[in-house]
Amino acid sequence: MKDVDGSLAEGTASFVKKTGRDKLWQRLDKHYKRFIDPKTSLLFEDMAEYRNCIVCREDNTQTIFIKDGFTHVRCLNCGFVYVNPILKEDCFDEVYESSDFGNKWVEVLLSEDQRKFDQAKFEKGVEKINKFTKKGRILDIGCSVGHFLEIARDDGWETVGMELNKRAVEHARSLGLKVWEEKLTPNLFPKEHFEAITLWEVLEHVSEPRELLKEIHLILKDKGILLVLVPNIDSIALRIMHEKSATFGGSSHVNFFNYKTLSRLLKEEGFETVDYETIVSELGTLNNYLNYEHPYLGKGGQILDFLTPEYIHKNLLGYKLLMTVRKVKVKS
Template identity: 25%
Template sequence: MDKNSFDAALRPGVRAALAPSNSALRRAEDETFRRLLDEDGQFLPGASFARDCPYCHTASATASLVLQAYGMHLMRCADCGLVYSREVINRAFEQQRYQASQAADANMALKIDPHYAALEQDKARYVMARLGSLAGTGSVLDIGSSTGALLQAAEAAGWTARGVEINPAAVAHCRQQQLQAVCGEYPCALSADWGPFDAVLMLDVLEHLPDPLAFLARVSADMQPGGWLVIQVPNFRSLLLTIEGGRNNNICHGHWSYFEEQTLPGLMRKAGFEMRFFETYISELDRILAYPDEVIATAWQQLTGQVLEQPRQLTVEHVHQAMLGYKLFGIFQKVAA
């Protein structure tokens, strides 16, 4: 099990090969975001609603502003410390954004790019190996199954795998590979004879949810006692995101909660899950080292409290030891009420 196997920073030529697809996605997303904003960069009337902290429900009026981007005010809760967008776009637009939009089409084009698909396949094998080391095999549901890399890896590892995905093109791609996936939103798209599941996979899902605790409660209801929940989310405390701030592509519409090393396990405990494995992966070291030494050193000291004497000697291992990788990855177990 080697998490460096799917780190693009360690695979020569991958960045250049993916540059056209990534650039097309960024342009499409930027255009999609700006359609909802007025000339001052604020949401158009009726396009969004305001909320309080989705973790502890403390009023947003008491939170501190972290940054502003695309009409969103990212707030840090004064009570639990979660960073979240005070504004969330309305449900109708959110559905359209994932089902039929230029951004959705550009995202799909990236997902089926052979270079990106190879990274995802390696990551899927790693994820299922990590899960298998704790849980063995059984039935697994992939929420947001995309083009099916996890479903394929799960089946190869001996699991009975099913997926639910909102993007019709991604579901069609799964079915072409003879993978079991349905088109729609969880939980309404699930077949009546599916579940309860021994494990549920939620990679890059939790950050999209306006009410993550309510969603996790429903997921728990569809799981066996002692079932396993696999979570991947962007790491708001990652070194690259800290350097780039609001320019980072994880700061975007659709990402409503921004998790860190402390707040993700805390939210999961509140939802009735205990952490069994936790790390960061995907270093983005090459993107980090594209910045000047003083920028890297300042961000490192901000995050760790330590002086980074020689930024050019920073390694992938240093990044992950400090929990500053681009993604948080955790395996959690459902506990008795």
């Protein structure tokens, strides 16, 4: 896939401001303070939920950093990086269903520059799905404002979306899209109902991805396609910037995959990998950071010549990991 990087195309600071991310980030301090105990600078204990590693199920971790009161750890058994503890489910749901933070993110998604970025990303996603399955029914879980569903519908797919944010649902429905305002639960759809399902930047938000993947496996047709996009913990941007990266936001981003951990999780839940790559070089942000400027609002400068989008994606160092997998039968 050709590099899809809105910040690289016109400069990170310009992209951030035109999409409204700068205004969104100004609200984050207020957003996080609702959950953080001022005495400990950590998540309030009565709001905290502890969990084992979602990949290997072990409880053997090392803290790598604390950001905005949320502890980020690495599993010493399998290498998976995650937030522990996380917000309890009722607090987590409030963030996505009705919070000001969620509504401001919808404004970002509806900005012209963000739509251009997403257009290229989603068109390539549809092309990839078409490569591995025939057209039919497609479900986009976490469909947000419905941009992917629009593109899939225009390409001839019968589309259905699921989304929790009320404002996003209203916008998607205004486009004539069928969107369910609820989570995926057992028996919501018939078994083997969809030719394809997509998870565009969803798994990093879900406290227990295996439950979601099990339900997806049930409602996908035999050899149906699942397309997954997540932040890539092995990206060169995250390896260099660590907690300075906007990817790390403990109230919402709680899982951080690389190819090894994501492919293991998907395989154990009945999917075989048919394609994988990284997208979004994040070179503009890196350029700022390596020149001692604000990673997202800096003016940039000269960067090492070998850091090209081609080099980054050849070595799976891109900001996002895109995996296409096929449903296979689970061994009993």
